[in-house]
Amino acid sequence: MLAAGQGDRSAFADLVERRHHAILRFVYRFLPRVDRDAAEDLAQDVFLSAWKSAPSYRPQALVMTWLLRIARNTCLNYQRARRLRRTESLDDGRPEDPPAGQVQRTPLEAADAAATRSERIRAALACLPHQQRAAVVLKYFHDLSYAEIADVLETSVSGVESVLFRARRSLRTLLEDVPLDS
Template identity: 25%
Template structure:
């Protein structure tokens, strides 16, 4: 027989694993393997801390915070190591399978998102996950009225990145 904690964890995982994966993908520029590793770290942390969850926020907000902290720790650790973008690797290594136009567009988007600063990445990934402004404000720690302005600015930066990469 499963314990209440096991049942609760399974429910939380089923409700939030896609959101966590999307956030992780944004932080690691679309690298699915690293994103899966980060997702696993997030849910290990959720499991370990489930007993201490106080209910001050929703599970969703709590998991967002764990995800952001996990991803930021990874990004800070990796800043010390030389990195290559997905497009640099794709240009160097021939892959036998061809990407569909949709997969290329998604890869391009994640690569562009990866060029944003950490806060902007978090913000745009939450927008892509259709989060409401109140949730975004709570996770980021700003007023809901400021969220709309920040989103507009991030979208403009992202558009500029995509236009420059497309013309470069």
């Protein structure tokens, strides 16, 4: 990582090769509404940001938590931009979502139609606030400790404990009718 910070492109290529799967996994699960192509574009953006920020990387942080922090910020920026675009399109009188009169379904209801268990879980994650969603993804899919999650989310360890507790309570309610046994 330090070599990449000094402009070593082959060192950076090694980093991308080793970490891109994990970053794509994070993006895809953190943004449950994006498809595979969009998730891959965002994962590429994460590495571009990492390249630009590499000279300021300090070895005190783990490379993986540093990359995940960039990934989280990239996803949040994407969400904000998307929300802004949607607001603008509504202001223009061009509704992009269902026509008037039709009840908009929540992600969970939409997933009911598909009825696959994976999609139910994905939809349940989409219902969580972003901080809770990130904590769940980092704990369950990246197996990070509370201290590492706190580093990615830029919060305290007790904050992570609290966020994960609330997320689990919500998921338990959201997935009430889904058999939880794997």
